[in-house]
Amino acid sequence: MKTNKICTMMSAVLLSAVLMQSAAAKEVRWVDRIVVIVNQDIITERDITDLMGNIKATLPKNEVPDDTVLRQTAIDQLIDKKLVLQTAKRMEIGASEAEIAAQIEQIAQSQNMSVEALYKAIAKEGVSKENLHKTIAENIAIEKTTAKYMADVKVTDADVQQFLAQNNLPAELPQYAVSHILIKPDDKKGDNAVRTQLVNIRNKLSQGVAFADLARQFSQDTASATNGGSIGWVSQGMSAPEFDQALSKLQKGEVSPPIKSQFGWHLIRLDDTRMAPLAAEQRLAMAKNIIAQQKAPMAYQSWLQQMRSSAYIDYRKKPY
Secondary structure, rough: OOOOHHHHHOOOOHHHHHHHHHHHOOOOOOOEEEEEEEOOEEEHHHHHHHHHHHHHOOOOOHHHOOOOHHHHHHHHHHHHHHHHHHHHHHOOOOHHHHHHHHHHHHHHOOOOOOOHHHHHHOOOOOOOHHHHHHHHHHHHHHHHHHHHHHHOOOOOOHHHHHHHHHHHOOEEEEEEEEEEEEEEEOOOHHHHHHHHHHHHHHHHHHHHEEEEEEHHHHHOOOHHHOOOOOOEEEEEEOHHHHHHHHHHOOOOOEEEOEEEEEEOOOOOEEEEEEEEOHHHHHHHHHHHHHHHHHHHHHHHHHHHHHHOOOOOOEEEOOOO
């Protein structure tokens, strides 16, 4: 399996640096040279070369900039990554083993292979299981930290009214009839144990046990458990982001793998779909969400600039 093939089966954000590391190391002259110091962290020549190689691999040949521009782009991206990870550490934001395992399982499932087969595939490219876990953990931390900051992007009532006056939102919105089984981690049972329990419950479905019976037996959402797990109709975009994303990927009658949200861990079954009129409050919520997404890139760059302005960033001179 070639590196570019692996890149297509895994998020470039999650694995770019790791997958390029083995091949790039053979071509780098100053593999251990420190190029930039970012507060207490360092960026090495190897880090830069790895990322330059990955950027080249993900761009069409006619869009690849010259090496000078490409190098500075890689350095800037690495500095930003260090700053966000440092912020995550200060805020004690990280990735649980269960979250890492869930992402790896999703990657493996997307390629119709087991997790062990995935590990063997990346090992042939010189990527260890430990490096894969580290890269995924870092990117989960980056996503969480960025999402926490971006949740504070301000959208005013005037913004919403102006948007609605200038844009036509759809008259109807997809709705999903949903059932779920919810289990919450606690002091006695952490994320790993809960996720494993839900995997075992999901396996019972393939053995012919009814979802409704399992929901009544195991679900900690008492309101829906008495109804066999049914929570009724849910409008698109109105649930927890993880819940909504999982629903969008399911076919009618399909059950999701364990999904974590702010409420706990879920098995989600899509029972039916329909189109429903977009209510007034839904129009406002949708407009606000679209505006926040439009404002996000500029707000993100402003956030990065604020971190850069207060950081110690030292570009080291070349030793040759």
